[in-house]
Amino acid sequence: xxxxxxxxxxxxxxxxxxxxxxxxxxxxxxxxxxxxxxxxxxxxxxxxxxxxxxxxxxxxxxxxxxxxxxxxxxxxxxxxxxxxxxxxxxxxxxxxxxxxxxxxxxxxxxxxxxxxxxxxxxxxxxxxxxxxxxxxxxxxxxxxxxxxxxxxxxxxxxxxxxxxxxxxxxxxxxxxxxxxxxxxxxxxxxxxxxxxxxxxxxxxxxxxxxxxxxxxxxxxxxxxxxxxxxxxxxxxxxxxxxxxxxxxxxxxxxxxxxxxxxxxxxxxxxxxxxxxxxxxxxxxxxxxxxxxxxxxxxxxxxxxxxxxxxxxxxxxxxxxxxxxxxxxxxxxxxxxxxxxxxxxxxxxxxxxxxxxxxxxxxxxxxxxxxxxxxxxxxxxxxxxxxxxxxxxxxxxxxxxxxxxxxxxxxxxxxxxxxxxxxxxxxxxxxxxxxxxxxxxxxxxxxxxxxxxxxxxxxxxxxxxxxxxxxxxxxxxxxxxxxxxxxxxxxxxxxxxxxxxxxxxxxxxxxxxxxxxxxxxxxxxxxxxxxxxxxxxxxxxxxxxxxxxxxxxxxxxxxxxxxxxxxxxxxxxxxxxxxxxxxxxxxxxxxxxxxxxxxxxxxxxxxxxxxxxxxxxxxxxxxxxxxxxxxxxxxxxxxxxxxxxxxxxxxxxxxxxxxxxxxxxxxxxxxxxxxxxxxxxxxxxxxxxxxxxxxxxxxxxxxxxxxxxxxxxxxxxxxxxxxxxxxxxxxxxxxxxxxxxxxxxxxxxxxxxxxxxxxxxxxxxxxxxxxxxxxxxxxxxxxxxx
Numbered sequence: 054x055x056x057x058x059x060x061x062x063x064x065x066x067x068x069x070x071x072x073x074x075x076x077x078x079x080x081x082x083x084x085x086x087x088x089x090x091x092x093x094x095x096x097x098x099x100x101x102x103x104x105x106x107x108x109x110x111x112x113x114x115x116x117x118x119x120x121x122x123x124x125x126x127x128x129x130x131x132x133x134x135x136x137x138x139x140x141x142x143x144x145x146x147x148x149x150x151x152x153x154x155x156x157x158x159x160x161x162x163x164x165x166x167x168x169x170x171x172x173x174x175x176x177x178x179x180x181x182x183x184x185x186x187x188x189x190x191x192x193x194x195x196x197x198x199x200x201x202x203x204x205x206x207x208x209x210x211x212x213x214x215x216x217x218x219x220x221x222x223x224x225x226x227x228x229x230x231x232x233x234x235x236x237x238x239x240x241x242x243x244x245x246x247x248x249x250x251x252x253x254x255x256x257x258x259x260x261x262x263x264x265x266x267x268x269x270x271x272x273x274x275x276x277x278x279x280x281x282x283x284x285x286x287x288x289x290x291x292x293x294x295x296x297x298x299x300x301x302x303x304x305x306x307x308x309x310x311x312x313x314x315x316x317x318x319x320x321x322x323x324x325x326x327x328x329x330x331x332x333x334x335x336x337x338x339x340x341x342x343x344x345x346x347x348x349x350x351x352x353x354x355x356x357x358x359x360x361x362x363x364x365x366x367x368x369x370x371x372x373x374x375x376x377x378x379x380x381x382x383x384x385x386x387x388x389x390x391x392x393x394x395x396x397x398x399x400x401x402x403x404x405x406x407x408x409x410x411x412x413x414x415x416x417x418x419x420x421x422x423x424x425x426x427x428x429x430x431x432x433x434x435x436x437x438x439x440x441x442x443x444x445x446x447x448x449x450x451x452x453x454x455x456x457x458x459x460x461x462x463x464x465x466x467x468x469x470x471x472x473x474x475x476x477x478x479x480x481x482x483x484x485x486x487x488x489x490x491x492x493x494x495x496x497x498x499x500x501x502x503x504x505x506x507x508x509x510x511x512x513x514x515x516x517x518x519x520x521x522x523x524x525x526x527x528x529x530x531x532x533x534x535x536x537x538x539x540x541x542x543x544x545x546x547x548x549x550x551x552x553x554x555x556x557x558x559x560x561x562x563x564x565x566x567x568x569x570x571x572x573x574x575x576x577x578x579x580x581x582x583x584x585x586x587x588x589x590x591x592x593x594x595x596x597x598x599x600x601x602x603x604x605x606x607x608x609x610x611x612x613x614x615x616x617x618x619x620x621x622x623x624x625x626x627x628x629x630x631x632x633x634x635x636x637x638x639x640x641x642x643x644x645x646x647x648x649x650x651x652x653x654x655x656x657x658x659x660x661x662x663x664x665x666x667x668x669x670x671x672x673x674x675x676x677x678x679x680x681x682x683x684x685x686x687x688x689x690x691x692x693x694x695x696x697x698x699x700x701x702x703x704x705x706x707x708x709x710x711x712x713x714x715x716x717x718x719x720x721x722x723x724x725x726x727x728x729x730x731x732x733x734x735x736x737x738x739x740x741x742x743x744x745x746x747x748x749x750x751x752x753x754x755x756x757x758x759x760x761x762x763x764x765x766x767x768x769x770x771x772x773x774x775x776x777x778x779x780x781x782x783x784x785x786x787x788x789x790x791x792x793x794x795x796x797x798x799x800x801x802x803x804x805x806x807x808x809x810x811x812x813x814x815x816x817x818x819x820x821x822x823x824x825x826x827x828x829x830x831x832x833x834x835x836x837x838x
Contacts, residue, residue, distance in 0.1 A: 713775025
């Protein structure tokens, strides 16, 4: 460690700038200081950590490092001497090297000095922490721990001084921190005690009633702690950075076992039981008056619980940073509010306010009480410190009642409409031209609109008064004919009318929403009913007929629905937007397509039955005749069954057209099969005639549109109007029994009744099949042209 006087003298003589005595003094002083620090370190470590072997070893390592540092200084000086010997002419370089040596030595000693100071501070902080913890001064103890942690971090940040003792110090700090948290946890459990139900899932009000919350109201030993116990414990948690975790756990339990159950279960009531040093919060059960509790009642329950917590636990201001800065202090109630309010307000909205929205606009005025109670509820929470700032989502939701009313009304209407659409179709009600939808009286249009309407009507009256005709249309000209429709469809139209009436008394925004909600009802019908009832509509002809009537009934009302409400809706919808006419073609097409699909099914069944008639050939064969007769009977039976199924369901004109079309299909098939025969014997002709007579006599009897038999005769006599091939079928029967002359006479040179139904080719083919090849047949054929 001692410097060489000869070497120093040589350096000074070479440089000419430093005196020999000054350099020797400085080096000697530095050497002495190193020796002093080495002794202090050894004494300090031996004194403070004599019983801890790893610490002693670390201290010895530190001394070894100091020795090594001294050796490095000597080595550096030796190198400088060599450099001076080799470069005696370079005076400037030698001075710079010496200056660097001095700075390096001083810096190393200063760094070592700071390390020793940090070790002293760590030791003092741990000692002060232990004293404060024994005295239950939790805040002071926590701050001493943080000071020790700060010193340890500073030591760990020193580069070049990685002491082995640091690991032991870190372990000690961790142990003491956990010890501190254990003591704080015990104090917290004495102040806040939960008694929870055994089941982790809240499935009923009975489960929740097993919950209890015990809050200590009396401090333990006020003279032994800094401030009230609650504040002391919670502030210590804050200093250690554990307050947020502890409070978050408390908030989760509060939400799950107290606040949410009070909102979700109307039968629960909070009950407060006060004892000398404890307040117990638990529940009692009462019969609920309503399925969903009123907001005022729920707000009262929540306020009671939070007032108890605020009074006995949360009325504390803390410094989250652990400093005594007044500007950084925050209320514990505010911290808890930030953690739980979002879930509480969401639950209040979904479980309470949603169900308080009025079902009709007449009750909107009563909702002012709910808005006021919500404002008072939030005001009380702000006074207790749970909330801060302006109105929250809860109050905004309550104030936006018009929008929520419209949304709820639209949702309820759509749900009710879909329920009607998916109900049974076969439950029907009879509709007559005098039938009308029962709706409340519409409000009078505004005065301006009324005056405008009066002026327009006067101008129109003056223009058309001279064009009036004495012939009056029947009052039932534009009425829907008598038929049966589904009860659900009648209710659906009533729902649409009542919703539009509701729109006339609502705000502009609500009016628009309800109007388009009604349009959505009909769009939904168009999409849902054909798919939901698809199988039944394909298999059951009666349901197809009822669905046809339903669509025509809806289309009939859509023609005038918009005009009825045009002057009662908002001005935005006044100028042509309030209409449903654009939906009419779609509904008519929907009903028609369904009924025509059923008609195709029935036609296919008729043709299938006639296919078993063996082409009506060889009727002299008894088996063939029986098969043909059976096929004809099956056709008539199917038509009669359809006639009964559609009786009094379809409008009379639709019924007659449908039955006429199906009967015409059967007759056309019979005619085609008979005219296609190449050889018809006399016996075959007789039997074919008898089969045709069965169809001719019993065919009209399938026309029974009305329940009263005596009224059906009129439509049975009008069969030729609805059955296109009826007269052709009668002419075919005549041909089967006529001679050649009678056939020629009925042809009458192409002007007779036979020529009106058959072509010359068809008549010639029948003559060739019925009569043998003779001169008379040839003469007759010559006249058919």
